[in-house]
Amino acid sequence: MTKLFTKDFWDITARIILRNKIIILVGIVLVTFLFSQKWDNMRLSSSEANLLPDDHEVNIVYNHFLETFGEEGNLIILGIKDSTLFNVKNLNAWNKLSLKFKAFDAVETVVSIKDLQKLIKDSENERFRLEPFIKDSIHSLEQISNLQNELFEKYPFYDNFLFNKETKTIRTAIYLKKDIVNTPIRKFFVNDSLIPLIDRFEKETHLDVRVSGMPYIRTLNAQNIVDEIGLFVFAALLVTSLIFFFFFRSFRATFISLIVVCIGVMWSLGIIGAFDYEISVLTALIPPLIIVIGIPNCIFLINKYQHEVKLHGNKVKSLQRVIAKVGNATLMTNVTTASGFATFILTESKLLKEFGVVASLSILSIFVLCLLIIPIIYSFLPFPKDRHLEHLNKRWIGGFVNWMERMVRHRRITIYITAVILLVVSIIGIYQIKISGSLIEDMPQESEFVNDIRFFEDEFNGIMPLEIMIDTKRKKGVMKLSTLKRMDELENLIIETPELSKPVSVVGLVKYSKQAYYNGKTKYYQLPTSQENSFILSYAKNSSSNVDLLKSFVDSTGQYARITTFMKDIGTDKMERIEENLQNKIDKVFPKEKYNVNMTGKALIFQKGTKYLVKNLAISLSLAIFLIALFMAYLFRSSRMIIISLIPNLLPLLITAGLMGYLGVPIKPSTILVFSIAFGISVDDTIHFLAKYRQELQANKWAIKVSVYGALRETGVSMFYTSIVLFFGFSVFTISSFGGTVALGALVSATLLFAMLSNLLLLPSLLLSLERNIANKEVLREPSINIIPEEEDDQNIEKLSDNM
The missing domain is CATH 1.20.1640.10 (Multidrug efflux transporter AcrB transmembrane domain)
Incomplete structure (x- = not known):
């Protein structure tokens, strides 16, 4: 039939x-x-591409992080490793290039050497004020020499963020507006604005600019x-x-x-x-x-x-x-x-x-x-x-x-x-088959942007963001000295991990505040004691500049803090080992009844x-x-x-x-x-x-x-x-x-x-x-x-x- x-x-x-x-x-x-x-x-x-289901625990944690701190993959990094950068003409040109990016609507903020600020103690008003390292433009080699000496030797807060004091590599950080990172506007900014400006700068100065960061890579x-x-x-x-x-x-x-x-x-x-x-x-x-x-x-x-x-x-x-x-x-x-x-x-x-x-x-x-x-x-x-x-x-x-x-x-x-x-x-x-969870392994390995990723891995230990979010379970719990000490202990492990970059968090800002309180002496770049904490924080509370800096590291309620680090392009085996080490430290340092700590970030996802x-x-x-x-x-x-x-x-x-x-x-x-x-x-x-x-x-x-x-x-x-x-x-x-x-x-x-x-x-x-x-x-x-x-x-x- x-x-x-x-x-x-x-x-x-x-x-x-x-x-x-x-x-x-x-x-x-x-x-x-x-x-x-x-x-x-x-x-x-x-x-x-998110390979996980929307209701997966890892995605839930990541989305909670985004709701608290906003998009984390909004950073574009420019870098130069060339001794000829440190002359009057080239350094001024570099600073002007950074200044041009601030004019674009897609850009939230730009942080370059020209934008770096010294935290200065104002005893009369019992507050901290910010003073730029470069007040105007560079006029002499002596000024450049003094700038290098200050940056590389006296201010560890900025080390491995905008410069590598060992290799003298300089970076500029461009933060895109978080609401445009996952839209076509990002593509237009990168292709029509960022790349042409960099190309023009390279022709004028004969300097090789390395570019990276998730928006650029994507x-x-x-x-x-x-x-x-x-x-x-x-x-x-x-x-x-x-x-x-x-x-x-x-x-x-x-x-x-x-x-x-x-x-x-x-x-x-x-x-x-x-x-x-x-x-x-x-x-x-x-x-x-x-x-x-x-x-x-x-x-x-x-x-x-x-x-x-x-x-x-x-x-x-x-x-x-x-x-x-x-x-x-x-x-x-x-x-x-x-x-x-x-x-x-x-x-x-x-x-x-x-x-x-x-x-x-x-x-x-x-x-x-x-x-x-x-x-x-x-x-x-x-x-x-x-x-x-x-x-x-x-x-x-x-x-x-x-x-x-x-x-x-x-x-x-x-x-x-x-x-x-x-x-x-x-x-x-x-x-003998191995599993690979590398974010850039399948990207064109001979392309210029992948070579730039390798460059930043060598100079700054990575470009892929890894975030740790700390929930203190109470308002203003982040600024408690006990919380800061726990975060500092976790950061020390991150610093000791070769595949991870130096972490950035409120801990570094508090250490910098203590250094400023003691008139910029490098040996005081450390967390304050319980006695010092009260009057150093009173200075910080009177400083609007510190409040602005805190926004990147602590949410508006003071309940949540973030530790941001960047990781190299490593395989799944290494990543699992690092994750296990960090998790063991978290379990040891942060009691679960008082804290809820989660690792997240695009690389981990x-x-x-x-x-x-x-x-x-x-x-x-x-x-x-x-x-x-x-x-x-x-x-x-x-x-x-x-x-x-x-x-x-x-x-x-x-x-x-x-x-x-x-x-x-x-x-x-x-x-x-x-x-x-x-x-x-x-x-x-x-x-x-x-x-x-x-x-x-x-x-x-x-x-x-x-x-x-x-x-x-x-x-x-x-x-x-x-x-x-x-x-x-x-x-x-x-x-x-x-x-x-x-x-x-x-x-x-x-x-x-x-x-x-x-x-x-x-x-x-x-x-x-x-x-x-x-x-x-x-x-x-x-x-x-x-x-x-x-x-x-x-x-x-x-x-x-x-x-x-």
């Missing part, structure tokens, strides 16, 4: 497509136009993502079309395929815009991904059409069989591929959900486009010439198929031994997000396997066939995981995608082979060996074609400047190559070796859906021809 339904469905589908060609083409043009109207909704992501990184979309699409089109032409030696077939995948790319971009999704490092991969997946669809359809034309010379009959036979099989394989991507929808990560939605819908869309456009265009074209069909007689392809058949026929033991050895070696490699994704990797992959197993159970109605079909598809995943361990490729958000993507695509070959195998069994009266070899010869060529296209198509991603994208492309390419060999060698070997238990008529019952229908009745073809 199901078989008849399937046959009737595809017969009806073929008639509808071939009888309504003009209407369908107009409909495709109209849908493409509507999708193009949604392209304006696409925009670059203005904030970092802007340039996002621009690289957009630039690579066009590069990937062009490269994918070029590579796949060259391979396609090499196989078919037909400009006509190549051009038709390019039309189909280009429309598919337009639809995928329209889907992103229709859902109002942002362009992230993942969604940027979808357009070229659609090209890579769409070309094999074109190969199946065009190859079948040309094969049918050569077989009987009836164009209408050939087009009808293309839709009915290959359309059905291609639908099944595209559904399994889409299922592999759709599993990401069920994760709690917004980034992966969006990727899963767009990718799965785009894959189904490219299937529909291939099924509609290719038969319709060929119905208008003249009968294929002999040169268009020459590729069907390629001897080297026949040689490859003959080699596979010889291996399966005579070397099955060799195949099994090789598979077992690869499995054992891969398992050993899997145990990313690291936690990576661990969260790794934990969900097994769930996501298991779900993909489960869904596809259910799908195959429905197709083949055999639990035994599920097991035998999963083995050749799981082995390539294990081999790839082992390679990652041996090659030092860590598990991270980009490489996590490899397994679900590769499994969803590789299982397509298994479905094609088993479907053809069942048909051969029925045609050969359940003669197993004849059927296996027949299926191998029939499907081997198309599986080889599509695997080569997919291999080189995914290899396109290795030209990326993003390390994660390179790893994704290389690993998926390798996995699909292993999957092809596994399905062409291991799968038929298993069928032959287990023929009594698995490959028999009782096990291979009538399928729920006949993927490859039987030959159609010629009377139906004649009816269709009369109506075209």
